[in-house]
């Protein structure tokens with residue numbers, strides 16, 4: 251039995267969806283672009299003063315055409331992430347603007363070298379099924395910052411990528427990069443390498459930027475991850491149930507736009523819901539209620555049979571300290587038990603504003619523990635010791651207690667136990683003074699970075715990258731080159 | 736008994752009860768006394784207290800917003816009479832606020848607006864994704880003292896620079912001060928684009944604005 255959490259009863263999910271459908275009619279959904287209005291009107295939707303009223307029948311039709319599951323592929327063309335069912339994957343949090351300097355413990359603007367180091371570490375750690383465009387590179391022209399981040403990740407990783415664009419115009423260049431990497435638009439559509447986060451603006455507003463991204467992704471057949479961000483009490487109802495309802499309405503509206511533009515194109519029921527901090531107005535990503543919101547929103551998505559996503563394993567602490575560890579480990583566990591398909595957020599501190607690669611390797615430990623927990627207690631060893639849990643082993647040891655010598659022990663301990671890296675201290679006290687986790691994490695980062703091997707990209711792919719970067723830099727009126735190593 | 740009435744006025748703001756504040760303001764007018772006194776010794780003392788309590792974490796945002804609503808309700812009742820008597824309450828300054836072009840983040844900017852307006856600044860909020868031209872037009876229209884530009888994206892920080900350049904082009908600076916804020920913004924960036932100030936949160940933004948108006952508790 252796989253352990254699962256369930257925060258919402260079947261009845262409550264029914265009520266949430268009923269009210270979400272009501273919200274889509276009244277007050278309706280704000281839509282920001284003329285193209286979207288046209289698309290909706292062509293589907294018979296009433297749009298007045300930029301507000302669309304989406305009837306349940308139309309939304310249900312879109313739900314029916316959205317795929318139940320899909321895969322992301324790595325550069326070798328292998329299936330690497332399964333969006334669907336109860337499969338759980340993790341990726342580093344995306345798009346921080348700062349990096350925690352491990353020497354000074356100060357946050358400073360993130361740069362290309364930081365992104366490269368994060369990618370190297372995440373590439374080497376099996377806990378991360380996908381990469382993300384984890385930080386912006388402040389040393390590159392900001393106007394093409396979204397494109398540039400993706401380029402750096404594609405140059406340094408074979409894994410799938412969770413990414414996103416910052417503007418309506420920014421998306422095409424990013425898709426072009428992926429097409430160049432895949433070989434053709436057709437291949438990218440068939441074996442997508444990346445998924446794009448797209449945010450509605452709470453409450454119930456699909457801005458020009460967000461809705462355009464949805465349409466363009468649907469046309470390209472590149473997976474869209476709808477990341478709705480209701481902040482309970484600030485930009486959404488203060489009750490958790492109320493915020494889950496708003497989240498559902500926002501994602502349902504997004505799926506409708508998306509499927510109208512490209513029926514059957516892959517789309518994810520995602521989000522970064524959080525509570526609203528009543529002292530600072532911030533979005534506390536480490537709060538237990540934030541984890542509860544992510545779990546509950548995913549339950550609604552699963553009820554509808556859709557692939558799911560959430561934002562967890564992040565903290566509000568400014569350091570990689572006990573608060574960071576407690577908040578991140580807790581939400582990794584909860585997310586895994588909720589069966590969320592893609593959980594973004596590892597490595598992040600300061601409420602998604604800052605990244606720490608030392609935290610990333612610690613988070614990998616919580617993630618591995620969470621993955622272990624999610625596997626549950628399995629009955630195994632039938633092949634080794636016959637159909638028994640303990641008696642067959644006792645038949646060999648009697649009362650001697652010599653379990654270490656059993657072939658079962660040797661054969662099974664790696665499956666039964668997660669064997670942590672040296673980041674986790676389980677050592678017996680020896681002659682060396684004990685170290686603190688941050689120091690061990692720093693060593694681990696160095697080790698992983700030196701074990702990393704950069705993928706070699708074909709010359710013609712690099713040439714295409716170069717051309718795309720030049721074109722986009724030109725469009726933005728800036729000068730940019732291909733990032734070095 | 737004015738003293739008791741002043742206390743009640745303060746309390747109506749601290750408790751955030753607009754109906755009560757309105758009622759007390761009407762009562763004051765019925766007695767025919769200078770409305771400015773009700774503001775200065777009653778309501779404004781309440782909102783200052785609320786702001787301070789929020790600043791030290793004793794009051795929460797919903798409380799502060801309720802206080803601000805109550806303040807608005809009282810002022811609305813008193814304003815016509817103040818205009819008639821020419822005893823207009825002196826605003827701390829006029830501030831045009833907005834989020835930079837291409838950026839739709841507005842939670843932080845709204846918070847700054849709430850705190851500044853609760854503290855006596857007159858705020859003209861242009862909303863999100865505001866062009867430099869729109870900032871300049873509003874500054875001219877209302878004869879603003881300060882322009883505040885929020886940006887949360889590295890891509891839209893350039894919009895802050897563009898606003899400052901537009902103010903310069905229109906010969907509005909140094910008279911009009913430009914301040915900036917938002918997650919990606921640093922004091923280094925503020926210096927680089929020649930902003931007159933930057934703050935990391937709404938409470939500091941208040942201090943900053945007061946200093947720029949020469950009304951701060953500390954010098955800039």
Ligand code: B12
Pocket residue numbers: 344345346347386414415416417447448449450451452459478479485530531532533600601602603837838839840841842843844846847882883884885886887888889890914915916917918919933934935936937938940
């Ligand atoms: C909530 C949020 C959103 C909400 C915004 C809702 C709203 N109505 O504002 C939504 C979901 C819509 C959103 C959308 C996006 N977001 Co966003 N968002 C955030 C988040 C989590 C919190 C921001 C916030 O409200 N903080 C709380 C407030 C109170 O703090 P604050 O804004 O910093 O404001 C305080 C101070 O800065 C200061 N201040 C602010 N303005 C001003 C102005 C002046 C004049 C002064 C003096 C002071 C001042 O005082 C404020 C009050 O204390 C941040 C992460 C973070 N921690 O900042 C990401 C973040 C800013 N977003 C990010 C991104 C990438 C996006 C999207 C591009 C995502 C996407 N692909 O769709 C879109 C942007 C679309 C666009 N074109 O604008 C990135 C930015 C990365 C970058 N390169 O710049 C961040 C850092 C998160 C991340 N790591 O991904 N987002």
